[in-house]
Amino acid sequence: MVVHGSLSDAEIDRVFHALADTTRRDIVTRVLAGEQASISALAARYRMSFAAVQKHVAVLEGAGLVTKQAQGRERIIRGNPERIARARELLSQLEELWKARFSQIDNLFAAPPPQE
Structure with a gap:
């Protein structure tokens, strides 16, 4: 079974x-x-170059997890909680799938053995 969200x-x-x-x-x-935070402010928090942080932000932006908005010369990074919620929905669907499988296993173990 393939689980698809939005x-x-x-x-x-x-x-x-x-x-x-x-x-x-x-x-x-x-x-x-x-x-x-601007990319500059974020870069100051990590022991890596500005370019490396910029690449990380680009990956996050490509995934829709953050957005960049121009504010003067800076690019302000904001989180996208909607995308996180969609990923959480997918994980919840997968969790429910596993719970259903475990429930089936529990039912097998709880069933009385067949009579001969």
Whole structure:
């Protein structure tokens, strides 16, 4: 059974690829927590170059997890909670699928043995 939410397979792949990296998860956490930040401000928080942080933000933006808005010379990064909610919906559907399978296994073990 293939579980589909409101995201395409390609979008799902991009979201989970983006979230597979610790730095990108931290960036998403910061901006979803209300910390609007420029790429420069984010880069100051990590032991990596500005260009490396910029690449992480580009991956997150490609996955729809963050948006960039021009504000003067800066690019302000904001989180996209709607995309996170869609990914959570997919994980919830997968969890329900597993729970149903475990329930079937539990029912097999609870059934009385066949009489001979």
